[in-house]
Amino acid sequence: MRATVVGSGVAGLTSAITLQRAGWQVRVLSAAPIEALTSHLAAAVWFPTHAGPPEAVARWGAETFEVLAGQAELSGSGVVMRESLALYRCAPERPAWSSAVRELRPARAAELPAGYTHGLRFVVPLVEMPVHLPWLVGLFRAAGGTIRVVRIAALDEVVEDGWSELVVNCTGLAARELAADPSVYPVRGQIVRVSNPGLTLSMRDEQHPAGRAYIHPRTDDCILGGTLDEHRWDTDIDPVEAESILARCTEIEPRLVDADVLEHVVGLRPARPTVRVEESVSDPGRARLLHNYGHGGSGITLGWGCAQDIALLAASER
Numbered sequence: 001m002r003a004t005v006v007g008s009g010v011a012g013l014t015s016a017i018t019l020q021r022a023g024w025q026v027r028v029l030s031a032a033p034i035e036a037l038t039s040h041l042a043a044a045v046w047f048p049t050h051a052g053p054p055e056a057v058a059r060w061g062a063e064t065f066e067v068l069a070g071q072a073e074l075s076g077s078g079v080v081m082r083e084s085l086a087l088y089r090c091a092p093e094r095p096a097w098s099s100a101v102r103e104l105r106p107a108r109a110a111e112l113p114a115g116y117t118h119g120l121r122f123v124v125p126l127v128e129m130p131v132h133l134p135w136l137v138g139l140f141r142a143a144g145g146t147i148r149v150v151r152i153a154a155l156d157e158v159v160e161d162g163w164s165e166l167v168v169n170c171t172g173l174a175a176r177e178l179a180a181d182p183s184v185y186p187v188r189g190q191i192v193r194v195s196n197p198g199l200t201l202s203m204r205d206e207q208h209p210a211g212r213a214y215i216h217p218r219t220d221d222c223i224l225g226g227t228l229d230e231h232r233w234d235t236d237i238d239p240v241e242a243e244s245i246l247a248r249c250t251e252i253e254p255r256l257v258d259a260d261v262l263e264h265v266v267g268l269r270p271a272r273p274t275v276r277v278e279e280s281v282s283d284p285g286r287a288r289l290l291h292n293y294g295h296g297g298s299g300i301t302l303g304w305g306c307a308q309d310i311a312l313l314a315a316s317e318r
């Protein structure tokens with residue numbers, strides 16, 4: 001049983017590895033190397049953001065949380081379990097995502113930065129993608145998988161080339177054209193990568209008056225964010241936004257005032273009203289075509305859960 005996965009981002013690699021574990025021989029085709037992908041630049045914290053539908057997101061998120069928590073035990077995976085603090089200016093409802101999180105408690109007053117009256121403390125996986133994606137590629141290759149950098153013009157090219165019985169479309173934002181799906185749209189994200197002045201706590205304020213603010217410390221740097229600009233295609237750095245991100249993050253964590261700016265980054269999240277994990281109807285004589293795209297700001301958060309559904313679809317009757 002041979003499968004072709006188009007896309008080597010987090011959706012493609014989790015699908016490819018999950019299919020391998022189900023007994024498929026898998027090749028991956030990708031238009032670009034992993035360092036050039038949206039998946040590579042992501043802040044990559046487990047936290048459902050801008051993805052639907054809610055029930056499936058809760059299930060995919062919970063499944064992925066467990067897989068990532070297991071990977072955090074493995075050296076070299078790039079996954080760490082990160083102490084986190086969500087900040088609020090008035091009492092929050094219990095968040096929908098909290099059921100997947102193992103430990104959640106109200107923050108003590110002494111744990112809150114100036115200006116905040118409420119907070120939630122919890123621990124979630126943080127995935128250092130520049131380490132994690134090569135680690136996934138290593139797992140995939142060790143199980144006999146191959147990756148080729150090639151840009152396809154249409155999914156039919158792969159469906160009809162006779163190599164595989166199954167094709168899985170994990171092309172993110174490019175699914176808008178490749179799957180002729182106009183409901184796919186970009187959600188632009190601008191972030192700043194700075195040196196880490198010794199931080200170990202992730203912090204976020206989703207309702208900061210100047211825009212969303214998040215601080216995610218990694219081993220060698222710290223990701224500060226960031227914007228969620230729906231339907232915005234440009235990937236130019238907005239210098240005013242960059243200053244605002246630095247200012248609002250430093251307001252929350254004053255030790256960032258000493259951090260060096262290493263890089264400004266913009267990426268386009270592949271959004272859709274609902275994540276598409278389903279099979280396209282096709283002729284019995286052709287390879288089957290499955291889709292796994294449209295994860296918005298949650299590709300890392302939902303990856304393994306969606307991939308498990310892809311493997312179930314692949315094992316089902318056409």
Ligand SMILES: Cc1cc2nc3c(=O)[nH]c(=O)nc-3n(C[C@H](O)[C@H](O)[C@H](O)COP(=O)(O)OP(=O)(O)OC[C@H]3O[C@@H](n4cnc5c(N)ncnc54)[C@H](O)[C@@H]3O)c2cc1C
Nearest residue numbers: 007008009011031039044045152172189267298299300301
């Ligand atoms: C600033 C920012 C911060 C983020 N933070 C988080 C976070 O904290 N947590 C979280 O869960 N998510 C986060 N995300 C979202 C996450 O990055 C995406 O949901 C995820 O990367 C999407 O993965 P993907 O594999 O679907 O797409 P991509 O990573 O875009 O991969 C698409 C693949 O399709 C291939 N492809 C496209 N066209 C073709 C073609 N014609 N031929 C062959 N191959 C093709 C590409 O080469 C690539 O391999 C963030 C995103 C951004 C921009």
